[in-house]
Amino acid sequence: MNVLITNTLIIPMTGAGLTVRGDIGISGERIAFVGRRDASFVADKIIDGSNHLTMPALVNAHTHLAMVLMRNYKDNLPTLQEWLGEIFPIEDKLTPEDVYSACRLAIAESIQSGVTTLCDMYFHTSATIQAVTEGGVRANLGLTLFGDETVSRARIKEHEAALKAGHAHSSGRITLSAAPHAIYTCTAGTYHLARAWALENDAVLHTHISETRKEVEECIAEHGTTPLMYLKRIGALDGVKCLFAHGVHLSDEETALLAELDAAVVHNPSSNLKLDCGIAPIASYKERGLSISLGTDGASSNNNLNMFEEMHIAALLGRLGGHLSPYEVLKMATIDGARSLGLEERIGTLEAGKEADLIMINLTRAHLNPHNDPFSLLVYSAQASDVDTVFCQGKILMENRNLVHYDIDALVEDVNARWAAVLSR
Numbered sequence: 001m002n003v004l005i006t007n008t009l010i011i012p013m014t015g016a017g018l019t020v021r022g023d024i025g026i027s028g029e030r031i032a033f034v035g036r037r038d039a040s041f042v043a044d045k046i047i048d049g050s051n052h053l054t055m056p057a058l059v060n061a062h063t064h065l066a067m068v069l070m071r072n073y074k075d076n077l078p079t080l081q082e083w084l085g086e087i088f089p090i091e092d093k094l095t096p097e098d099v100y101s102a103c104r105l106a107i108a109e110s111i112q113s114g115v116t117t118l119c120d121m122y123f124h125t126s127a128t129i130q131a132v133t134e135g136g137v138r139a140n141l142g143l144t145l146f147g148d149e150t151v152s153r154a155r156i157k158e159h160e161a162a163l164k165a166g167h168a169h170s171s172g173r174i175t176l177s178a179a180p181h182a183i184y185t186c187t188a189g190t191y192h193l194a195r196a197w198a199l200e201n202d203a204v205l206h207t208h209i210s211e212t213r214k215e216v217e218e219c220i221a222e223h224g225t226t227p228l229m230y231l232k233r234i235g236a237l238d239g240v241k242c243l244f245a246h247g248v249h250l251s252d253e254e255t256a257l258l259a260e261l262d263a264a265v266v267h268n269p270s271s272n273l274k275l276d277c278g279i280a281p282i283a284s285y286k287e288r289g290l291s292i293s294l295g296t297d298g299a300s301s302n303n304n305l306n307m308f309e310e311m312h313i314a315a316l317l318g319r320l321g322g323h324l325s326p327y328e329v330l331k332m333a334t335i336d337g338a339r340s341l342g343l344e345e346r347i348g349t350l351e352a353g354k355e356a357d358l359i360m361i362n363l364t365r366a367h368l369n370p371h372n373d374p375f376s377l378l379v380y381s382a383q384a385s386d387v388d389t390v391f392c393q394g395k396i397l398m399e400n401r402n403l404v405h406y407d408i409d410a411l412v413e414d415v416n417a418r419w420a421a422v423l424s425r
């Protein structure tokens with residue numbers, strides 16, 4: 001199908017400060033043109049974009065989709081460690097059916113906030129693959145690992161066929177990562193297996209790193225060095241593309257190493273504040289050449305999957321002793337997020353030939369006017385509910401706030417019933 005969006009304010013994310021007033025053509029899965037209309041383009045569907053800003057869809061580069069089940073559950077505990085002590089036991093009770101239901105709600109929530117790409121680390125992979133496939137979004141799905149090499153070998157054997165099949169049948173919408181949870185839950189042997197699996201499967205190595213000072217101090221006490229230097233020393237990072245969630249407490253030696261690696265740090269400011277982990281010095285990291293993307297983390301430590309809220313908080317924190325501009329924050333949530341997952345040639349900007357992942361934002365809302373600077377508008381003023389229409393790979397997932405694949409009332413009822421059942425187990 002050919003779709004024409006007319007006379008819209010375009011933020012292509014191809015250059016700082018660049019805006020265009022014009023048309024966008026979508027032909028099948030791809031963007032046909034941006035700005036000036038191709039005279040030969042015949043539209044099957046025309047969308048009036050005159051009251052809208054159109055930009056690349058957002059990339060949530062670190063989350064745990066099914067944790068929407070634990071939203072507002074066991075909040076306000078003093079530390080990450082105490083929170084995990086409450087969360088891990090309840091996660092052990094979840095079934096694939098619970099995860100499938102939760103992922104459907106999480107995907108619907110994500111689409112409603114303009115996200116079409118999710119990077120997920122969780123359990124019951126087949127259930128997540130099914131939800132992502134049906135939801136029409138894009139996801140990097142982790143082969144999540146905990147524990148020692150023996151446990152990890154068994155987990156790989158159990159899940160890799162489903163992951164590979166999900167990837168093969170997704171029209172490129174599902175990509176993969178090897179996802180050892182963290183250095184305090186996984187052995188060196190597990191990291192070695194994860195690296196090997198990532199290299200074999202053209203996947204990313206996705207792990208939590210230096211989220212808390214306690215993690216760093218315990219690593220120094222046990223291994224004589226900081227977490228990232230420990231992973232480097234054991235050879236876990238050799239030759240593999242890496243995605244490091246959090247990176248709140250990185251040393252100068254570690255930031256210098258990261259600038260050399262094919263790696264990105266995912267900033268999760270809401271989660272870091274809520275779990276009292278600290279504030280990652282993102283402006284400083286960027287000055288030192290690190291690639292930074294943005295994520296919500298799971299809804300249990302956020303407590304939503306709203307990337308507009310995440311951009312807002314990142315922008316505000318970036319003002320503390322730094323110079324993080326609204327454009328830089330938008331890059332983290334679009335093209336830099338795509339790059340961190342190896343998708344920068346396919347999505348993240350609005351350019352002819354790229355896959356059509358884009359969102360339209362309603363500019364007629366009171367809190368968006370007058371709209372002097374569209375980049376400031378997006379990170380400081382816009383709300384997720386301003387996203388009207390969402391395309392992923394050329395297909396409409398939401399139009400005028402109506403979700404194509406989901407009945408929200410039914411999803412909410414199903415998730416609440418499942419959560420009640422989990423609590424009674």
Ligand SMILES: [Zn+2]
Nearest residue numbers: 208245297298
């Ligand atoms: Zn996380």
